Amino acid sequence: xxxxxxxxxxxxxxxxxxxxxxxxxxxxxxxxxxxxxxxxxxxxxxxxxxxxxxxxxxxxxxxxxxxxxxxxxxxxxxxxxxxxxxxxxxxxxxxxxxxxxxxxxxxxxxxxxxxxxxxxxxxxxxxxxxxxxxxxxxxxxxxxxxxxxxxxxxxxxxxxxxxxxxxxxxxxxxxxxxxxxxxxxxxxxxxxxxxxxxxxxxxxxxxxxxxxxxxxxxxxxxxxxxxxxxxxxxxxxxxxxxxxxxxxxxxxxxxxxxxxxxxxxxxxxxxxxxxxxxxxxxxxxxxxxxxxxxxxxxxxxxxxxxxxxxxxxxxxxxxxxxxxxxxxxxxxxxxxxxxx
Amino acid sequence: xxxxxxxxxxxxxxxxxxxxxxxxxxxxxxxxxxxxxxxxxxxxxxxxxxxxxxxxxxxxxxxxxxxxxxxxxxxxxxxxxxxxxxxxxxxxxxxxxxxxxxxxxxxxxxxxxxxxxxxxxxxxxxxxxxxxxxxxxxxxxxxxxxxxxxxxxxxxxxxxxxxxxxxxxxxxxxxxxxxxxxxxxxxxxxxxxxxxxxxxxxxxxxxxxxxxxxxxxxxxxxxxxxxxxxxxxxxxxxxxxxxxxxxxxxxxxxxxxxxxxxxxxxxxxxxxxxxxxxxxxxxxxxxxxxxxxxxxxxxxxxxxxxxxxxxxxxxxxxxxxxxxxxxxxxxxxxxxxxxx
DNA sequence: ATGAAAGCGCTAACAT
DNA sequence: ATGTTAGCGCTTTCAT
Numbered sequence: 001x002x003x004x005x006x007x008x009x010x011x012x013x014x015x016x017x018x019x020x021x022x023x024x025x026x027x028x029x030x031x032x033x034x035x036x037x038x039x040x041x042x043x044x045x046x047x048x049x050x051x052x053x054x055x056x057x058x059x060x061x062x063x064x065x066x067x068x069x070x071x072x073x074x075x076x077x078x079x080x081x082x083x084x085x086x087x088x089x090x091x092x093x094x095x096x097x098x099x100x101x102x103x104x105x106x107x108x109x110x111x112x113x114x115x116x117x118x119x120x121x122x123x124x125x126x127x128x129x130x131x132x133x134x135x136x137x138x139x140x141x142x143x144x145x146x147x148x149x150x151x152x153x154x155x156x157x158x159x160x161x162x163x164x165x166x167x168x169x170x171x172x173x174x175x176x177x178x179x180x181x182x183x184x185x186x187x188x189x190x191x192x193x194x195x196x197x198x199x200x201x202x203x204x205x206x207x208x209x210x211x212x213x214x215x216x217x218x219x220x221x222x223x224x225x226x227x228x229x230x231x232x233x234x235x236x237x238x239x240x241x242x243x244x245x246x247x248x249x250x251x252x253x254x255x256x257x258x259x260x261x262x263x264x265x266x267x268x269x270x271x272x273x274x275x276x277x278x279x280x281x282x283x284x285x286x287x288x289x290x291x292x293x294x295x296x297x298x299x300x301x302x303x304x305x306x307x308x309x310x311x312x313x314x315x316x317x318x319x320x321x322x323x324x325x326x327x328x329x330x331x332x333x334x335x336x337x338x339x340x
Numbered sequence: 341x342x343x344x345x346x347x348x349x350x351x352x353x354x355x356x357x358x359x360x361x362x363x364x365x366x367x368x369x370x371x372x373x374x375x376x377x378x379x380x381x382x383x384x385x386x387x388x389x390x391x392x393x394x395x396x397x398x399x400x401x402x403x404x405x406x407x408x409x410x411x412x413x414x415x416x417x418x419x420x421x422x423x424x425x426x427x428x429x430x431x432x433x434x435x436x437x438x439x440x441x442x443x444x445x446x447x448x449x450x451x452x453x454x455x456x457x458x459x460x461x462x463x464x465x466x467x468x469x470x471x472x473x474x475x476x477x478x479x480x481x482x483x484x485x486x487x488x489x490x491x492x493x494x495x496x497x498x499x500x501x502x503x504x505x506x507x508x509x510x511x512x513x514x515x516x517x518x519x520x521x522x523x524x525x526x527x528x529x530x531x532x533x534x535x536x537x538x539x540x541x542x543x544x545x546x547x548x549x550x551x552x553x554x555x556x557x558x559x560x561x562x563x564x565x566x567x568x569x570x571x572x573x574x575x576x577x578x579x580x581x582x583x584x585x586x587x588x589x590x591x592x593x594x595x596x597x598x599x600x601x602x603x604x605x606x607x608x609x610x611x612x613x614x615x616x617x618x619x620x621x622x623x624x625x626x627x628x629x630x631x632x633x634x635x636x637x638x639x640x641x642x643x644x645x646x647x648x649x650x651x652x653x654x655x656x657x658x659x660x661x662x663x664x665x666x667x668x669x670x671x672x673x674x675x676x677x678x679x680x
Numbered sequence: 681a682t683g684a685a686a687g688c689g690c691t692a693a694c695a696t
Numbered sequence: 697a698t699g700t701t702a703g704c705g706c707t708t709t710c711a712t
Contacts, residue, residue: 008462010689021699026691034697051453056460057400058689061704077426082417089416089443098460101441103429113391120396120438121705122348228626253622260626282593286568286600288628350705361683366707374681398705401688461689 009050018046029054030064056098060121068098069309070119072138073129074106078226079251079281080298084129084153087302095310106134115141123149125313127305130154132199143167151309153301166312169305169321173278176294176326177206178213180248180276183328185214187336189246189274193238195222195231195258197250203278207248224254231257239265245273245337252277252284252293259287259333270335280329289332297324349390358386369394370404396438400461408438409649410459412478413469414446418566419591419621420638424469424493427642435650446474455481463489465653467645470494472539483507491649493641506652509645509661513618516634516666517546518553520588520616523668525554527676529586529614533578535562535571535598537590543618547588564594571597579605585613585677592617592624592633599627599673610675620669629672637664 011029015022020039027035028043035043046052060066069092073081085101092099102118104110115138119126123146128139131154142150153169184192194207204221211218224234231254238244239261249255255277259269267273269289277284277293284291300323307321351369355362360379367375368383375383386392400406409432413421425441432439442458444450455478459466463486468479471494482490493509524532534547544561551558564574571594578584579601589595595617599609607613609629617624617633624631640663647661 008689012689022689023691023700024698027698030691036697039697051456053453053457053462055401055462055689057397058461058704059691060397061395061401061706062689062691063704064691076416076429077422082422086417089441093443093445099441099443101429101439103433103439105433113393116391117393121398122393122395228622232626256623257626260628263628282568283596283623286572286597288600288603348705352705362706363683363708364681367682370707376681379681395705398688399707401690402705402707403688404707 008055009052011052011054014043014046014050014052017050018043066125067096068100068120068125069306070100070102070124070126071129072102072104072115072118072126072135072142074104074132074134075226076101076103078131079253079279080154080296081129081131083298084302084305087299087304088127088306089302090299091303091306095306097306104134104138106132108134110134110137110141112141112145116145122146125149125309126151127309128152148312149309151305151312153305166308169301169308171296171298171301171323171326173200173294173296173326174202174206174209176328177203177248177278178210179206180294180328181207181210182214183330184246184248184274184276184334185210185216187274187334189337190243191216191219192246192248193219193222193244195224195235195238195247195249195254197224197226197254200250200278203248203250224250224257226253228253228257228260231255232261233257235261236265239267239273242272246334247273247275249275249277252279252281252291255291255293255333256283256287259291269333272338274334274337276328276334284329285331287333292331292334293329295324295327295329297326300324348395349392351392351394354383354386354390354392357390358383406465407436408440408460408465409646410440410442410464410466411469412442412444412455412458412466412475412482414444414472414474415566416441416443418471419593419619420636421469421471423638424642424645427639427644428467428646429642430639431643431646435646437646444474444478446472448474450474450477450481452481452485456485462486465489465649466491467649468492488652489649491645491652493645506648509641509648511636511638511641511663511666513540513634513636513666514542514546514549516668517543517588517618518550519546520634520668521547521550522554523670524586524588524614524616524674525550525556527586527614527674529677531556531559532586532588533559533562533584535564535575535578535587535589535594537564537566537594540590543588543590564590564597566593568593568597568600571595572601573597575601576605579607579613582612586674587613587615589615589617592619592621592631595631595633595673596623596627599631609673612678614674614677616668616674624669625671627673632671632674633669635664635667635669637666640664 011022011025014025130136130139130152139152155168181192208218224231235258280293280295284293304321351362351365354365470476470479470492479492495508521532564571575598620633620635624633644661
């Protein structure tokens with residue numbers, strides 16, 4: 001079917017050509033000190049001539065620095081997950097790390113062994129993007145079994161302990177959810193409804209908290225799936241009710257579904273209905289009308305997670321990673337009620 | 341900082357506990373024949389008791405079946421790429437394969453060695469999601485160096501040879517682009533403009549072809565970046581021109597940008613302006629108004645790419661993978677011109 | 681059906 | 697500054 005692939009060149013081939021021992025070659029490719037400049041040059045020339053590239057498996061097996069990170073997640077196509085992954089990738093690429101992605105099935109139960117089996121070997125560095133129960137479970141397993149090589153982002157469904165700083169990178173979406181709710185209340189809305197994505201309990205908690213603070217009984221939460229379509233379906237009843245004047249949505253996609261439902265129900269936005277999302281996804285600013293939403297720096301979180309992991313692995317203090325705090329961005333889908 | 345991680349259990353530990361040689365353990369974990377049922381059971385019990393999991397690096401090094409695929413791409417957050425990746429993941433997960441993702445920088449030039457260096461070892465199985473020049477280049481390198489272990493999806497900028505079937509999985513977006521253009525022409529539009537994404541030459545070629553067939557001189561192509569924002573900017577001039585009544589866009593995101601630009605310019609859709617996208621992204625059906633677009637089965641292509649690779653690797657004929665052909669989905673952003 | 685020996689390509693520890 | 701010797705954990709031979 002295809003040309004025979006020649007036997008790959010090994011460290012010994014390079015050594016022979018350069019007239020040194022294989023160990024010296026190893027030193028050169030690992031930038032070890034204690035190599036004479038002339039020797040180094042000879043070896044490098046041989047490497048170039050032969051097109052030698054080290055075998056990662058052999059390296060890992062021999063106990064060399066791994067330079068790879070396994071990312072555990074359930075869905076690489078959700079906006080938040082995809083952006084976080086991007087952030088991890090960016091940072092990992094810059095640091096010369098390889099990324100392994102292991103996708104878990106959200107509908108499946110995983111034993112401890114299943115989770116550990118996703119790593120290339122015991123104790124391999126891992127980042128969990130924890131946005132649901134499955135990934136949160138995986139995070140807990142790894143945290144328990146190999147805390148020194150594990151970092152997570154997100155971390156819902158979790159009573160976060162005081163000292164999770166050294167392994168959990170997350171956004172304070174709870175506080176900003178409360179802020180968004182208060183903003184709507186301050187515009188004069190009698191109450192705010194919440195359309196929930198599966199998981200992301202923090203946002204819901206922030207919303208509930210703000211209502212409680214205002215002495216308002218929280219309306220029943222409406223549950224949606226992750227897709228725009230499911231949000232549309234879920235919102236049909238809500239938008240048909242003229243008493244409903246403000247809806248906080250678990251993310252932008254849901255908000256788009258609500259907006260479409262409102263359009264179909266002939267309710268004007270924001271005149272009849274205010275809608276707020278989460279994510280500030282690329283489309284939000286260019287929607288008609290532009291969506292009021294919350295900027296969530298998932299990419300920064302991804303970068304931060306990688307940097308944190310690297311610090312645990314290599315010790316030493318690289319600059320402490322930073323990222324933007326969540327921020328409410330008021331655009332044109334929110335305003336005072338009853339301007340029909 | 342964390343509990344000491346105990347030394348991982350190896351095949352020898354299992355062997356000792358089960359009272360057999362390590363080789364027999366190897367046979368059991370590889371489902372080799374020639375193992376007595378009783379022995380097999382003993383070994384399996386020992387594995388369970390010890391929580392043994394094979395070390396992938398050791399396996400790979402010893403020449404065992406690799407069961408991993410490296411995916412090369414430039415941007416995991418673009419819709420088409422993300423969906424293709426998802427398709428690959430789905431199929432790989434079902435087959436028990438591990439996914440390595442290697443992200444290339446679209447702004448960088450890669451030598452042959454750079455590309456090969458992205459693989460864990462020489463000859464490692466790879467899938468290239470080729471949507472731009474960088475990835476197309478990588479595809480060509482791997483195709484040349486290790487055709488037997490390489491498959492690609494997409495493949496723009498490429499004079500596709502006759503017999504690429506056994507390594508290239510792609511969608512015929514060129515034909516459907518022509519079809520979309522003809523559809524607009526048939527509605528009475530004098531011409532159709534094209535807003536191009538970077539790359540995806542096929543779509544542009546289909547558009548040009550349809551215009552040429554109709555004896556219409558193609559208007560100048562307008563170029564956009566990948567983001568909605570860049571499309572908005574790029575479309576400003578186009579939507580300001582009342583002579584422009586139909587715009588075919590390189591993908592849905594660009595179409596959304598154009599729609600927003602049209603809205604700001606007070607041009608009604610589809611009354612004043614028809615807009616068509618590509619992708620049928622999740623939002624398309626729920627946009628206001630719902631977007632006319634082309635269904636592109638990227639996820640199916642991803643699955644197909646993986647299956648094709650597996651066939652090359654393992655021989656034997658698994659069922660030939662299939663996926664949906666591109667299809668024009670007429671919704672509400674397109675119609676006859678001049679209905680203002 | 682099972683075991684023993686050899687070696688995959690590399691790095692670590694110990695030479696010199 | 698460089699070379700030599702052992703493995704890392706596993707899968708191939710090739711025995712038995």
